[in-house]
Amino acid sequence: MSLVIKNSITIDAPASKVWNALVDPEQTKKYMFGCEAVSEWRTGSPLLWKGQHEGKEMVFVKGNVVDIKPERFLAYTVFDPLSTIEDIPENYLTVTYELKSENGTTTLNVTQGDYAAVADGERRFKDSSNNGEGWNPILVQIKKLVESE
Numbered sequence: 001m002s003l004v005i006k007n008s009i010t011i012d013a014p015a016s017k018v019w020n021a022l023v024d025p026e027q028t029k030k031y032m033f034g035c036e037a038v039s040e041w042r043t044g045s046p047l048l049w050k051g052q053h054e055g056k057e058m059v060f061v062k063g064n065v066v067d068i069k070p071e072r073f074l075a076y077t078v079f080d081p082l083s084t085i086e087d088i089p090e091n092y093l094t095v096t097y098e099l100k101s102e103n104g105t106t107t108l109n110v111t112q113g114d115y116a117a118v119a120d121g122e123r124r125f126k127d128s129s130n131n132g133e134g135w136n137p138i139l140v141q142i143k144k145l146v147e148s149e
Helices: 015-023 025-031 121-129 136-148
Strands: 005-011 036-039 046-053 056-069 073-078 093-102 105-113
Touching: 005 121, 005 136, 015 025, 015 036, 015 093, 015 105, 015 136, 025 036, 025 136, 046 073, 105 136
Parallel strands: none
Antiparallel strands: 005 105, 036 046, 046 056, 056 073, 073 093, 093 105
16 A cells, blocks of 8 residues: 655645745745755756754755656655665655646645655654644745745
8 A cells, every 4th residue: 555645725826926935945945844956957966955953954854856748747756864764765745746837826736755665654644744744844834935925
């Protein structure tokens, strides 16, 4: 059985604005716990989530862009380099963003998993799903950010 977090939100803005919030480091740090998403945003390119901790710049999450179709779809892998889990491809999770536009609004669907296929997956799933909330708190922040601009 797979363990995948799935969340969705409808944002009153075109896909181009939602996409910008997902890939612009100045935007990501406004909703992703102060972390900037740093990447060339090309298939295969590294993706680092960088932020400050006690005055030092750190990488909190790392991965690679798996697939990218601007303003429509983004898939990337994630791994916590600060964890005690072995840093091998089999322990990386995949996050996907799917954007669907209609009449000036955009539905953003997010998945993260499969936790069943990685080391310590059940605990990681419970930690990431935030009592069933998953990505919802972050999606609410993205919605506020994009709709306020």
